[in-house]
Amino acid sequence: MADMRVNIAGVPFANPLIGASGTVGFGREYAQFYPLSVLGGISCKGITLEERPGNPPPRIAETPSGILNSVGLQNPGVEHFLREDLPWLKQQGTVVIANIAGRTPEDYCDMAERLSDSIVDMIELNISCPNVKAGGVQFGVTCEGVENITAQVRKHCKKPLMVKLSPNVADISENAAAAEAAGADAVSLINTLTGMRIDIRTRRPVLHNNTGGLSGPAVFPVAVRMVWQTAHRVKIPVVGLGGISCWQDAVEMMLAGASAFQVGTAFFTDPYAPVKILKGLEEYLNNHSIANVTELTGGVRPW
Amino acid sequence: MADMRVNIAGVPFANPLIGASGTVGFGREYAQFYPLSVLGGISCKGITLEERPGNPPPRIAETPSGILNSVGLQNPGVEHFLREDLPWLKQQGTVVIANIAGRTPEDYCDMAERLSDSIVDMIELNISCPNVKAGGVQFGVTCEGVENITAQVRKHCKKPLMVKLSPNVADISENAAAAEAAGADAVSLINTLTGMRIDIRTRRPVLHNNTGGLSGPAVFPVAVRMVWQTAHRVKIPVVGLGGISCWQDAVEMMLAGASAFQVGTAFFTDPYAPVKILKGLEEYLNNHSIANVTELTGGVRPW
Amino acid sequence: MKYDIEICPVLARQQLTADIFSLTVSAPKLAPLAKAGQFAQIRIPGKVLRRPISICGIGPDTLRFVVQVRGEGTQQLSEVRPGDSLDILAPLGNGFPQQMAEKRAVFVGGGIGVPPLLGAATAFSGEKTAVLGFRSREAVILADDFTAAGCRVHLATDDGSAGFHGLVTGVLQTLSFDVCCACGPLPMLRAVAALCAERKVPCWVSMEQRMACGVGACLGCATALYRPDGSQYYGHVCKDGPVFPASRIAWEQGVQ
Amino acid sequence: MKYDIEICPVLARQQLTADIFSLTVSAPKLAPLAKAGQFAQIRIPGKVLRRPISICGIGPDTLRFVVQVRGEGTQQLSEVRPGDSLDILAPLGNGFPQQMAEKRAVFVGGGIGVPPLLGAATAFSGEKTAVLGFRSREAVILADDFTAAGCRVHLATDDGSAGFHGLVTGVLQTLSFDVCCACGPLPMLRAVAALCAERKVPCWVSMEQRMACGVGACLGCATALYRPDGSQYYGHVCKDGPVFPASRIAWEQGVQ
């Protein structure tokens, strides 16, 4: 039987599948379907220092093989998370990753400090939310921005630190290198690509926010490319995500260079998708006599 | 009956639909299906100063609602184009746009000069081909690069000049503004998003070039967003493309701010797609008593 | 288990109007969990998002849906036939109140808003009236089902081709009732809610919003609600609704 | 008109092996244009790219395809039934030479490479032999069709469960012939081409490549060919092929 365990930045995961931030809330809704311990980890909905109401609806639009969302970081704030959500989630037997977004570097540092004193396993620095001006994306576009915010948070963060990168840039691997240089323990990519749909009947953008973040199978080839480029550029682990919907996609993402992967939009199409992905992945490893899932990482043989 | 004519940079088009570069060759293959005069225009396969062999196969991969290509600018060179392809194409009753790519600014200028003395109607400056190092993408990433190459070509180009922009950048509208500042008469966007697929059986990238350009419906929401942002930023006409596959998409693209649109990958799914798009668009205009198709441009009402 | 996925064989399909059809599926796992006014998320092959469809009827081991073709997804759904199977996530959300203590209830539905009310009307044990609004006579659906459920049925049509010539509120004004359940287009719900507020009669409305997860995880299906203190916040149709007390809906839908 | 689109009703579907099936469609517009060895681009609903499939049989107003399930697209294709329709772009490319003047022809096919040869074998008027290679007895297809076309048929199987135990070239070596037409996996084609080159017998091979347009516009389906001067260039399977003289194929597939 293949060993499905991976270790990212010193944190042991039972398997390489992590629920992506914003798609699994704080876990409760999917715990209805299966014990969360089947998942390697969960990246919680992006939290901010204070509660945020989120963007006006509509917040969701469908696109060919994808969706746009403009939730806008609706969340109850870090204190509520620590008090109400984390204790329950931490008991479910899965790695808990806090995804944090902020308006200012101080916001990020303040949150990192509070979370450092909590039972959270890992912090994911979200500097790539395209849907709110105050969602940190201003820190995520340039290398200097990434390096700067990562370095500041690093000083306040005693937990393993993963930086989540935006694909809306010219060269994501450079931003990954900047995060690495500033002390990140891992990078995760990709967040959503900014997109837009217009209702031709009303002539209104479908999303009230006008634009939103594209996710789902449509972005998968872009994500694979970015993970591949990034895995060549940095030494820290790369956690790959964007459009993974079946076990074959997961294998492909790991071959491209991912040490673990996240699954997001696929939860919406099929809440059991993560279970099926893990089952397929394990069978694949067994059929090919691959002893450790970690052997897949970076296994692509470029031409 | 609605007036379908548009005028881009002084060039009159019978309708706003242009066959996208690289997807319709030099027109001959699709002239088997219908007279090319039904199309507003054709942007020819990207040409270079000298003949280019193109990339090794495989050059095509399928992705969810999209395709990757890494043709790599295979073309017979500008002289062959002028001698063998242009005379025939120019007689078909459609606007002929020459799409040019180069290794050096001199290449571009040389071609622009030769084409300026030809019967070509318009030149599309391709500084965004992701599939060859020498395909001009080095000029297309930064604003300075775009401004520089556009300004140089402008000096040698007596034809209306359209600059085709890459979506693999942080803010495409800034690059559009740079092209405008340097004298471009129009911009077209988007070229392909760089992507990758890996064959998990062989562990080889599906494309021999490892990465390729993503096109088709998957990229449509990204293209609409970029056209919307760019149309707000520049005064010159924006020609929108990326994933248009039905008349509704064409309306959406124009509402987002496009003065005309190009259709590429949809030719592969259905060679008659352009005819169906034009028919649907015209019926839509008639049903809504819209006298001129130009009235759609920028008609979105943002929230 | 509150909700789950079941692969449900289609037992029957019936065309109700030109663009509305009824599907009955076998759902031995889900049907026993379902309550009137809850909804399902039905998977459409090839689409990333499921389609939210109200549960119109609940049998011991069957569920019934009534669906209008609005776009590609519902078009595809309209093509299923007995023998095909549907991947259904259900039952979701909070339905209409289970026991309404009031004596006289009115069920106000507009167009494709009519089906979600049928279960609640069936379950209500007091004196019940249905006011059902449609574009025209050809668009009328489920009138007989409401009669069979024990309702006095009033129709209203935009063109006067059946029943009252005008909006459902035109009929509602003429009725006396102690509680109201409504589902339909936003302007109708708003007008019904205003009328009930004026009469100080409790009013329950079933809301729609674009959804992704359907279970409360993604926060996609936001709708502006009032807190008891009068301030606004975004609740979620899939988890907090789709049925809300009308008084909690911030009809202007803007959070300050 | 060389090629066009036609919406073709499926007339018959036949399962040939566990994963190979035959489809006959009505194509009154396309069939009269088609020649042996040409191919079609068949649209798969929901997929951006059509699937290239060789024309295996040409009737006065019908086309026959023999398809192996390899991935999602061919899987979907395998689910069509008489009464369904297929959106077909055909006939594409250059088939096998129309009149082969040679006296004795051999048709060498491997696996799913067998069907494209049937038309050419049928059309050939001289002495004809078919050498058909498969994994095993269960995978054998169209042997009777080649017999009916007037061929002496030799089978070869990897496991020896039918005919010769080994590769088709093992059989080919023992035969005498004046021209060869081959279709199958690349290593097989290469070996057949080498054998023919040694004997100085003309050899035609049908090549595969990933395609987008299918008509020669996109330059997607490149394959490295030799120019008469021995230099290499990328020709295109859809337009210049799929059938090429074996001597023109640059088997190393690298352009300098």
Ligand SMILES: Cc1cc2nc3c(=O)[nH]c(=O)nc-3n(C[C@H](O)[C@H](O)[C@H](O)COP(=O)(O)OP(=O)(O)OC[C@H]3O[C@@H](n4cnc5c(N)ncnc54)[C@H](O)[C@@H]3O)c2cc1C
């Ligand atoms: C709680 C709830 C219950 C519903 N019950 C029913 C019912 O019983 N019968 C019925 O016919 N319809 C019902 N609807 C509306 C139904 O969900 C939409 O008509 C359907 O999603 C349209 O999908 P489409 O692919 O045909 O249209 P498209 O416009 O192509 O869909 C595009 C996207 O928008 C979403 N969307 C479009 N319209 C709506 C809408 N009104 N509400 C939510 N999402 C929408 C789709 O789900 C999809 O994600 C209900 C909606 C909700 C939220």
Ligand SMILES: Cc1cc2nc3c(=O)[nH]c(=O)nc-3n(C[C@H](O)[C@H](O)[C@H](O)COP(=O)(O)OP(=O)(O)OC[C@H]3O[C@@H](n4cnc5c(N)ncnc54)[C@H](O)[C@@H]3O)c2cc1C
């Ligand atoms: C000229 C020509 C004639 C052919 N004739 C036949 C035939 O008669 N019967 C038959 O069963 N098969 C034939 N094939 C192979 C057939 O096209 C592929 O098996 C099919 O495209 C696989 O599609 P899929 O969606 O099932 O597989 P996937 O692997 O899911 O397809 C993914 C993509 O790769 C392409 N692809 C995969 N394999 C091939 C291949 N071998 N050649 C070209 N493209 C490929 C697909 O078209 C698609 O775009 C022919 C191929 C060519 C080029």
Ligand SMILES: Cc1cc2nc3c(=O)[nH]c(=O)nc-3n(C[C@H](O)[C@H](O)[C@H](O)COP(=O)(O)O)c2cc1C
């Ligand atoms: C509804 C929704 C909400 C999201 N919210 C967040 C968030 O709060 N923080 C974050 O870092 N990413 C967020 N994302 C991005 C996802 O975590 C992920 O990066 C993206 O969706 C791509 O992966 P996928 O295609 O598997 O969904 C959100 C995505 C969706 C669809």
Ligand SMILES: Cc1cc2nc3c(=O)[nH]c(=O)nc-3n(C[C@H](O)[C@H](O)[C@H](O)COP(=O)(O)O)c2cc1C
């Ligand atoms: C096979 C193929 C070849 C292409 N070649 C070129 C090219 O030579 N020059 C160019 O500017 N764009 C080229 N493109 C990009 C298209 O013109 C277009 O920008 C892109 O495909 C997005 O539009 P679509 O989704 O409608 O195809 C090519 C695209 C494809 C699919």
Ligand code: FES
């Ligand atoms: S649809 Fe996800 S929270 Fe309601």
Ligand code: FES
């Ligand atoms: S597939 Fe387009 S040129 Fe052959």
